[in-house]
Amino acid sequence: MSTLDTSALVIGVDFGTDSCRSLIVDTITGEQVASAVEFYPRWKAGMYCDPDRNVFRQHPQDYIDAFTLAVRNALAGVSDEVRANVRAMSIDTTGSTSVAVDRAGTPLALTEPFRDNPNAMFVLWKDHTAVREADEINTLARNWGGVDFTRYVGGVYSAEWFWANMLHVLRVDPAVRASVYSWVEHCDWMPALLTGTTAPDVMKRSRCAAGHKAMWHESFDGLPGEAFLVRLDPLLAGMRERLYRDTYTADTAAGTLTPQWADTLGLTTDVVVGVGAFDAHMGAVGAGIRPYSLVKVMGTSTCDILMAPAAEVDGRIVKGICGQVEGSVISGMTGMEAGQSAFGDVYAWFRQLLAWPLALLGDTPDAQSQRDGILHRILPELERQAALESPVDTGMVAIDWLNGRRTPFADQTLRGALFGLTLGSDAPKIYRALIEATAFGARAIVERFREEGIRIDEVIAVGGVAKKSPLNMQIVANVFGLDIRVAKSDQAVALGAAMFAAVAAGLHDSVESAQRHMGSGFETTYTPDPEATAIYDRLYRQYREYGALIERLSAAEAHPAPHSTELCTPN
Template sequence: MVKEAADLVIGIDFGTDSVRAILIDINGNVRGVSTSEYPRWKQGLYCNPSQNQFRQHPLDYLESMETAVSEIVSDLSVEEKSLVKGMSIDTTGSTPVAVTQKGEPLALTEGFQENPNAMFILWKDHTAIEEAGEINALASAWPETNYTKYVGGIYSSEWFWAKLLHISRMDENVRDAAYSWAEHCDWITFELTGGTDVASMKRSRCAAGHKAMWHEEFDGLPSEEFLSSLDPLLSGLRERLYRTTETSDQAAGSLSSKWAEKWSLNTDITIGVGAFDAHMGAVGGEIKPYYLSRVMGTSTCDMLVVPHNDIDGKLIRGICGQVDGSVIPGLMGLEAGQSAFGDVYAWFKDILQWPVKHGLEDIDFLNSSEKKRLQTHLDNHTIQILSDAASKLEPSPDDEIALDWLNGRRTPDADQHLKAAFEGLNLATDAPHMFKALVEATCFGAKAIVERFESEGIEIDGVIGLGGVAKKSPYVMQTLANVLDMPIKIVRSDETCAMGAAMFAATAAGLFPTVEKAMTSMGDGFEKTYHPDKQKTDIYKELYSRYQQFGEVIEARAHIENDETKAQL
């Protein structure tokens, strides 16, 4: 008996460096995976790290998406292509862009092609710190309601309103040409469905609720009075944005003829409403209530889902929001995270390799091919060498301590002014000891997040690990289990964000009644569990206490310096 072919769906994950696409059937059988890097981003174009400016050109997204999806569908027969029923996307965020009335990013229009301010402002762009401070000050003094109360009470420079206000102030040309603004996850979905009027753009509940202060209590976004009081430049913008939002189990439309032709697919493919990568990644990692889903890569996004009756009336301080249906429709989605995680380790690797990278060109006993091979070897193995050495070091209460705020602090209590630091260094401190301190610092940052949830009355029963660091760094994961003193389950799939997008695509296309049913059918399970080493957990409690004390000192000094700078201005 011939087994009937199963319906197929496509999940597309727009990460920081590349786009990944997965083709999977509704029984969880992966038919194809492809990754395509962003060419302009790879060259470092439009970015200025010294000013915390990180911008991405929309052509990077379009070209890389076209390549990635083309690769996973190229070997399908005509009959198999007819089985593709749904497609959904996830993106980084908050990554907004100024758009025309037609919903087109300004960087795709005449005169703005090379203007970084007309491009997508990447999640890690911290050029809007001052604007975030103004939003917090106004929100705390606003007489009617505090519009930040559902986003942890602190608005971040990484988020929607701070970024668009900063660009509006600094670039008059962009401000005058911008009819509206859109998140990356909303625009890509709009593009795939052939949208031509920004007023018809489906807006993600996930993006709007966590980053733009959208809430039903406010009748949508913050009031016109609040926004115009923040800056008259924002007057009238609210009406050109949106009032309603959609959860990602809903359909945004069908695949446009333009994109169907590019991929030789049918136009009856349902396109689901988009969302942020960590939120869809949590679904791809089979999140369940009270389990903290940690997407661990360059930064982390930590997701929780809880039933409404367990959070009714609670406002969780200092996190990245609590939004109904932002992860799983019908449950409250809670978001936290760290501004730097894998980036901390990559920074230290670059510090150690600096003399090699800059000294190789002067070495005459190696040819160019040998130099390249040596550099590639170091790039691929330095962190593993450090991890192996650090894993042999037994923790002690007197060890070196580091702070993980190399890119500021996201949660708890967002503060992008904060900087990292070391304490307790001496002449015996070597690279493995410093790396150990940095790994512990990132794990202590995670513990601070867990403690905040628990102190606010939200229980955490365990941790689910996903993302590059979770899959590739046993030393980091074991240290995290020791610091948190709880088990960490590692998701088997390498493509959890794209997998989550595929699960939502299947749900939006009507192949499953709920995304929970899609998870059950399509999920890949877990490959291993890290259990805490009880001989080390007590020592890490002492080191964590020192981390907290050291952090208080550095934070107090940072606030003094920031106040002095403001006074001088």
């Protein structure tokens, strides 16, 4: 039975790619009392990033500033009585988003010598500078003669993840290498910062982050062994012992607010702070995940979360996904993660491509106002026009790997493509082909689970794309041949964090209880059109064939046959 308090409120904090959101929730009724959002100022200005080189770094001060304003602004809209009833707070972040820290657990970018050094900042999940390091991890794991430490992360380690990013930074930056003590995920650092437990030997590390991105597993006695790491690169010698052995599920308390943070936020030192986790995993809980639900968090990229009773998955390894971890979503369940490296980013890229001539308007305030107005109209108008097209009439099939491929079988070297262009291929037709491509990429994930014997009973969608693009959601339903339910809350991820806060503070005795009392339900169901599904079955086969062609060409490019002018098709 839950321990319910009629005055108990909690705060869920969601660190997304572009901004930080805070949400105050009633733990009994689920009423969303107040919310606020703050964008990262340095990130918004494009600082410390180079998209041409796949460099995406975020300054830790951005996280502190946006978090402080988001929480304070949400609290500013409530009475003192409501504020006094806030009992707990939990945090989710993107991931893997990790950083080099000193002995005190302070990110190096918050220390004077490194304030403007991107290598001392958080390496965002979408940063792909560590492709070489990921490839070396995969090669060694399969060939070194010991345990394959990629076994529980789908058998393929990604350039987006913890060890690859750490090794890349250590290799390219001697100054960071000389000063780093340990390495920390964003979802671990924020709760530690709020509770005064940033020292690496006392910081509570997330089971979710460790299992999905750092190859942590109980059967390995924690992280990959020292012998493996040193063989990968001697620069990693000793790092394992400065990291962690134990991990914690997100229903656990990390501590309580320090006096300084309580004063900064206008809360009390009794406020419990939960152990962090990744946004998709907490968002799946906020969306109402149940066993064998597939929850799609659809934003700039997608993260797809599937959950099944641990006893039913025991001994079954799902290849090609982003990990299977007991307790990464809900304790007692095996959480399985997949996703696409670009989803909303694909449409944003196309919008920017179309908007290039707007730069010719000049730099005056009036020109900027004109540009902003047109930019905001491009995607809605493309959606309206694309909805008038049929999948047959476009004659095009696109490949959605504009930021590489995350699942199935991560490969950040792959690139997108567009097949079937003619002189009649206009912007709405191309836009529709891009939507269909992202839907085909999503279907490949569904099929990967099914091929490994993991059933999917329902599909739930959350995130900006799910709420804003009916055309997109209908196409996904048609491509899947399944109903897609869209969660009602427009902040399902922050709502999931709030649910975990309630459990960490003992206000609910289980995540399932928090879901029953605090869940928002669903607002829309998209039902597939059987005729469209039949068409998309054919187009999906073309998508897979074209994708296989790109993979062969990429492999031939990476390993050209000597003295040959013909395309070499690898076995």
